[in-house]
Amino acid sequence: MAPQHITVLGAGSWGTAFAKVLADAGRDVTIWARRPEIAAEISGAHTNSGYLPGIALPAGLKATADAEEALAHAQAVVLAVPSQSLRANLTGWRELLPPDATLVSLAKGVELGTLKRMSEVIAEITGASESRILVVTGPNLAREIAQEQPAAAVFACVDHERAVAFQQASSAPYFRPYTNTDVVGAELGGACKNVIALSCGMAAGLGYGANTLATLITRGLAETARLGTKLGADPLTFAGLAGVGDLVATCSSPLSRNRTFGERLGHGETLEEAQRAAGGQVAEGVMSCSSIRELAQTKGVDMPLADAMHRVCHEGADPRRVGAELLGRERKHEWS
Template structure:
């Protein structure tokens, strides 16, 4: 690959930059904050997001998007899903013709109900085959610590998928290619909402049986929506579906699960956000757009609806649990 640009220096963007560098690529890392960019270049650390990780010297940070994107043929987009469109509108004039654009974000855009790959195509005008998605059970802290993990590289252009697979292949991260972009994105977006539900249940003191039920029924919701949109069951039963769902619902490193746990303990959204250094979990926003998308296809998603009502309609977590457990019985 040679040189890649990672646009976004949060935990996941920085972890992906490290993977690329460890795989032998030069990496330009765009950071919004001059302090973060300066620390990456001077100290080879990003203490704001990955406090204990030493970064390779092949990563060079900048706050100038034109500098980051100049002549680069692979651009990995690591900004939050709801800010992707606005950022891309400012960057598109600097993206090289024919570049592979890679979504690292997991969400459904509010208002348009577009997946991230669709947002990229809409803003840049590139062919859909130029857009890839990276998703899976990819907790940034663990990957940055070089713990063994796997990920999915989804792209309708098999050549681009294989090129990106090679660029991300290290001794600790194994990428698998997939042509099912829809399934990969739906699995990645929806699992954040189910992780919030798992966190809420843990926060009110419920145990592993409840967590297992939420994960299993959450997967059923994800599969209903994914299949309606054209995803394959194999994708949703694999790393980008079940794998990502389990990791995000069970890990203490999961921002969505941790955020949900705080809500379950009685904290408000504002209090939970303050405790997580001002970051709102992705699922808090995505639950609204996912629910709207499901409604447009007449898909029932009761767990997602319960999370939405807790986050945006004032429903208490205790009331949400009673609502879910009180649903009429039926065959699985």
């Protein structure tokens, strides 16, 4: 059955927007916020001005800074924290999680060091079976969804019935979720698109236009599919919302943190300058480019864009020179 009582752990832009979707779908939703003042604003003023300014949140949406209180009656728990901090946060929440709750991951990334996908981190920390873990991905720019612009998403879980139950719980008039059992493909599509969006922003910062953008998107999709296939993903997943859909949205929109961050690097800003301009936040792709690059190397998969972004972000390589090197690579058949 579709869960009625749902807790969202994390009050950032996507966590808040997804909580709004759930509330608009008729669920009883509680948000956990790290900062008490954010919890108070959500519950009292029905806004989250720090992350979604100008957006009115449902009156029934509740918030608290007490994780135990937030999780007390949860039938599903949505994990809405950045990928590289998921392990630490989840370790603190582990003993509070209801034993049968569906665990839903909104994070898109590959963990540094372990090279694990987010569902693998969740399984390791909580001991939950893979049938309890569900991944949300697709073209999901938080502000547009919070504005109730029509959007779709993919809910991936090896237990199809659980995915359908959460699909029913999350279907709002403006938000249409689809189900998929290919968790590997869904997660890799979501993680790799951040890196590709970083490269697209960098290209825009260098003054390049639509041809370059389209080239980066399609070649990025090709290297994502190569890695995914090597890890057992269904290639069709990358042709859908979790692949092409997420790529188009994240690589082309000024609302995309990864694209905007990359554009600043293309303009010549340092990583530290771009981070300060982003309010101290680092785009997911900046970290994921390194873990995805390492994962690809361990599997013998060629991912030149991930390698290029790692070199720019972490080895001080010049974006224009890296672009020239990509164009100068050995010529080959498109699908090889």
